[in-house]
Amino acid sequence: MAMRSFKYAIITVIPIGLVVAWLYGIMQIAGFSLNFVTAMIGAISIGVGIDYSIHMTERFREELKRNPTRLTAIRRASRGTGVALLASAASSIVGFVILGFAPMPMFASYGQLTATMIFLALIASLIILPCLLMFVTKESDATGQELQKPELA
Numbered sequence: 001m002a003m004r005s006f007k008y009a010i011i012t013v014i015p016i017g018l019v020v021a022w023l024y025g026i027m028q029i030a031g032f033s034l035n036f037v038t039a040m041i042g043a044i045s046i047g048v049g050i051d052y053s054i055h056m057t058e059r060f061r062e063e064l065k066r067n068p069t070r071l072t073a074i075r076r077a078s079r080g081t082g083v084a085l086l087a088s089a090a091s092s093i094v095g096f097v098i099l100g101f102a103p104m105p106m107f108a109s110y111g112q113l114t115a116t117m118i119f120l121a122l123i124a125s126l127i128i129l130p131c132l133l134m135f136v137t138k139e140s141d142a143t144g145q146e147l148q149k150p151e152l153a
Helices: 004-030 040-064 068-098 105-136
Strands: none
Touching: 004 040, 004 105, 040 068, 040 105, 068 105
């Protein structure tokens, strides 16, 4: 297990499962037919989307070691890695949107769906994943010890 934490491994995969579900839902609503190319889009979603989630989770864990609060760690991870993910996704989306204008309908639908999938993976990694990380991570100080929650006197 590369993440050395079952909890973080599961949390990192959850947004990608949502992306696959959202994408197949969009395909159904938009009337895309299921063919050889569109059937593979779920596997491609996992392959592309997991990279975004891993980068965000690992940056959060690095920032959590340096910062005393989860919120500060999320903010710094989003400002650092989030900007890089946004730039990466934007360039990929532009490329696949261009493919969406291909004269062959099968390739055009592949370009449209892949661009949509990359956008959904970006949203999941920048919004859903940080929420999940905040939910499952305890407040800790820089040494990794759990902080006592303040109590009212």
